[in-house]
Amino acid sequence: MKIQRFFPDPSGHALVLNEMAGYLFEELSRGNTFTLGTEAVELRDAFLQDLKQRGALPDFNTSLEGLAGLPAEQYSLLLEWLTAFCDRSEDPGRPASIPETALLLLAGSADEFGLVEATTGIEIKALRGEHPLIEGKDYRSDYPTFMRKLQQYEREKVPRFQKFHRLKREKVDAYRQELRLETFQPRVMSAFVRNKLIDQVYLPLIGDNLAKQLGTAGEHTRTDRMGLLLLLSPPGYGKTTLMEYIANRLGLIFMKINGPTIGHRVHALDPADAPNQAARKELEKLNLALEMGDNVMIYVDDIQHCHPEFLQKFISLCDAQRRIEGVWKGVAKSYDFRSRRVAVVMAGNPYTESGERFQVPDMLANRADIYNLGDIIGGQGEVFELSYLENALTSNPVLSRLANKSMADVYTLIRQAAQPGAGTMDLKADHSPGALNEYLSVLKKLLRIREVVLRVNRQYIHSAAIAEKDRTEPPFRLQGSYRNMNKLAEKVIPIMNDAELETLILSHYEGELQTLTSGAEANRLKLHEIMGILTEAERQRWDAIRQSFAS
Template identity: 60%
Template sequence: MRQLKDKSELFVDGQNVLKFGTHHFTVNTQPLELSIVHRDDDMYYHLTGTSFFEKITDERFVSYRPVWEQSLISENNQVYRAEYLAFQILQAAQQAKNVPSAEGASEGSLHLLTLDELHKLRTEELTAYVQKFMGVRFSEGYLKGVHDHDAALIVSALVRLFKTADLLRYPATDRAAARLFWAVFAKEGQKQLFHHQLKGVGAILQVFPQTHQFDNLKADLQHELQAFQQETGLFPEANSVSAGEYLFYELTRGDQFISSAQAAELVQGFHQYLTEKKAWGLFESSAKALEESQVERFELMQHWLKAFMTQASRAEDLEYVPEAAVLLLLEELKPTHLVHANLRETLAGMQGSHPLLQEQQYPLHFHQFQQKLSHYETHVVSQYKAFHALKHQMTVAFEEELRLQEFKPRVMSSFVRNKLIDQVYLPLIGANLAKQMGTAGETKRTDLMGMLLLLSPPGYGKTTLMEYIANRLGIIFMKINGPAIGHQVTALDPTEAPNAAAREELEKLNLSFEMGDNVMIYLDDIQHCNPEFLQKFISLCDAQRKIEGVYKGRSRTYDFRGKKVCVVMAGNPYTETGDKFRIPDMLANRADIYNLGDIIGDTEDVFKLSYIENSLTSNAVLAKLSAKSQKDVYALVKLAETGSNEGMELEGNHTAAESSEYVTVLKKLLSIRDVILKVNLEYISSAAQADEYRTEPPFKLQGSYRNMNKLAEKVMPIMNDQELHTLILSHYQSESQTLTTGAEANMLKFKQLIGAATPEETQRWEDIKAAFVRNNKLKGFGDGNQVGQVLAQMENISEGLAGIKQVLGEKKAEQVLPSPLSN
């Protein structure tokens, strides 16, 4: 309700522009959040809406530099989103083949299809399946109608190639490694053992292709191939798992290994070229010279083939070099064992955008796709996940270190934007903020300067009001606690702070300098601060708008010209000892100074009314009234003051009993308010006096909103006048107990103010005042000082003479008066 009320009364035409008096201010709608952003080839912590940037130097974080700028887990410069989606569908299909169809395989609520089932789907059915598959992957950023369409095209081609390529679905390098190992490097006993174990396996696999009975044999072959790679150093790029699986399936079909048509064509072209150059004999003699070392012989043949491909400009067939070298080494090029399968396609009609797509065409290479996406899944995706987990962890930790939640202004639930605030404070504060931060529109000043200094006794809502304003403007509320800083601190450097509390406040202050925009720097209770410390803000509050600060050991000059930054200081005009606090003159003359505890100008009526408005929520009866209608509050207050209901109309639906209760309670609150106002005025008047001119002890009891609220919460409609009087006296009796030595004098003064003192208390108060004046005159002379003793004796003689004079005067008056019997 309060936000809606502010929207209708303070905001301009539904825009994000706020008006305080005649001045309009833009509202920052960006919430204060900590993020990590890429800047100048490095990563920085950044507070949104501010100028705060702090470079991240954590070694673990820096190690993830390759994925810093990757915005999605599914795509980078080398991998297209639809590719990754198609790869995941293919991986899921290969895993699903191992699950009996009666049970089904599922991911969430999606039934995963096998390769055979995918192969049977029509185009629209496959697209629908892809859409369901990607539907639960929100973080991967797929767009319906784009990436589902493209992924369906890729999946369709991959499944078709997978079904027609037979064992050529395994990469040429993996097949070459398996074939060379088995033909040359496998021991005869090892071969016989595997033949014995694999006897009849082929027939079983034809009937039960999904069985897991032979996984241990696959694992043994994979282990042997891995050992072969390590011992010989051959095929370092081959995948031993893939090669072992390929070898298993070849051996279940016999010892006749298949060859790709591409490798065979490469061998034939190589032979023809050397024959034409009359160099075949040279090749054979160089190979024969290395018969004793099959490893070196195989590597030599690869060198010959690579040289030929460079000469023939056939770089696209480079992947078949290891397979062709095996064919040359074993001299096993048999046409009956060749498999003709084109594993490359160009897919047209792609809908997405990526550097891989040229003219909406996607070049698909079956093996390169598998290798690229497998590497992406293993390295990039895992790195991306680890990076974002670390990024979140570091963000949370740094947010706690900054105590970010403390800087977000929150409006107190009991805050009331009353007439005093609307008609007096907001226009005054708005005029000051216009000088400090500038206003919305063409009237914005370019010479930003100044400071706002709010004074009042405790309990008048200085902090609450400024936090409310910061909240409505959407700026950071950086509250610096003056008592925590203390009188000892004179510098802004946290390392020079005498204790942890002061150091923490100085770190917050310097953090606000680092933020440098959309910030309200609020120094609270500055009466506890050293004037030398406050002097540091002089240059910040003039047209220079600069200040020297120290953030994390680094000193720098902060320039706030043109920035949305304001400085607000608040305090009790008198310190905890009762002496006036000292604020540097050069700082004070740069500030607009307002005392919220005193009547400003001709605002007595709204000032008095504010006591009632602020206490409504504290009273159980009136809290119901304030929740219904603010206009009814003013009407009923007027009725309670005047007793006249002429022309009164209420908006809310109140029963007669409720209205009667409201008025009864309001009358009692008006009585309390009058007492509290007297106390407030006396407190301010007393505090303004210099000690040497005092004629009575200083009055330290307070009459603030806080006192009003404490009393209001205890008021009930059934109270009579005596009970109300007792409530007020009890409250201030309790308040006076905190004054220790001044308790009696302050309580006697309070009773004099409200006319509740007995004759004995009046006499006691007169005696205390007389003693105070006498002691004040002798102040400065110690007990052992002879001049002081003489003055004390003279004071006693003077008092004696005054007494004699008074007695003589009374006797003379009796003689002059006529006798009552003379008539």
């Protein structure tokens, strides 16, 4: 430890032993003398000259002689004398050579050293800045001090910094896995089709609503953000798929909350009050979305399965307050989302139940823009019907080849299939005559399927909207959604004849009838009536069922 006392750092910190060992190795491997800078000689001469002028040289010599035989104490004393002298000096570079000067004074003569006429410091003047090493406008760099700081930085700070980042990365990765953040990234289905209904009807309507909730780009964005987007339709109309696509395009976390999992027994947002583990997980996801606080789309699906009191918790979030009370890790918190990119979207099927359970609170409905994706919006009947064919393109192996070439040709061929010989076909892509015949054959069959599916859809919605006391026939529960259309389209081949096509449609809905707990016969007869294939015997049976139901 004594060797550390001979070579202290000017800042007061002892050099580590390996640095001193390295210095001794370099010195001893070159010869028997230690190197000494001329700056130390100059400082010694100036120091002794100052002592003589002030008459302090005898006191200096006496103090050194009093410590004879104690070189470490003499060295420390010399450091104090030299430091006091340099404090009075106007030369800011002198303190860097104090240790060498102290050794020189201790040795008594420079003859024992090998003088090196090299400057170890540099001074830069007229600098501007607030760095702590800049004194006034001057910066002085001392090479030994700089190298010592650099080595200390490389040896100590760099490993600690790297260890900090490794630990930080491990903690972040562990927390990301705990929160399952990757599951909340919107994933657009490969079969998703940007059809005309989406482009011309849905996106403008949804865009206007999200502009109110998220704000718009530019300096004129509104600050009074509010609102709720409420999408209604039977299952299979792409409510979730559409909103996941929009969340992906807007760069939002898509936080889907499953309404049936939450159920009617959940009235609050506190996961601790959930009746089961599955409902607790959904509430934790909801509170995680609140905790994220920005760039989030909160999507509550199938809200007809949720209790109205649970839905009421979103009222203040959907008005100008943009506030909601949540619970994060057992602690109640109040969240303020004003000026934040947070959108609230709810989706439901109002036709699955009589309406007794599905009740959107009035104050929540008043804050919502409500759109029914299962029905025609704003007189856009043509694009609504066209969407059934557009969405089915990727499901059919023949038409998927056409869609990959040119959507413009798709519309041309749809018109030709609907009205054969109605004008010439101006196609953009190259198609062989055989391929064109296959496209037209499949499209004609899909037009028939669409006709049936649309009739089923309209009857389903009409039947579900009738109050129980006003019914004159059993409720119709078969559906005509995009999902039904796609299931049928994937089985259509060009060589199929009309009888085989009718069998395909009937077989599909026969399978759907198997899932009905009651009324299967009534729904089968109603389907035959819709398709125009009701036999006389079936008509008599259907009339008997309706008379019995009405009585």
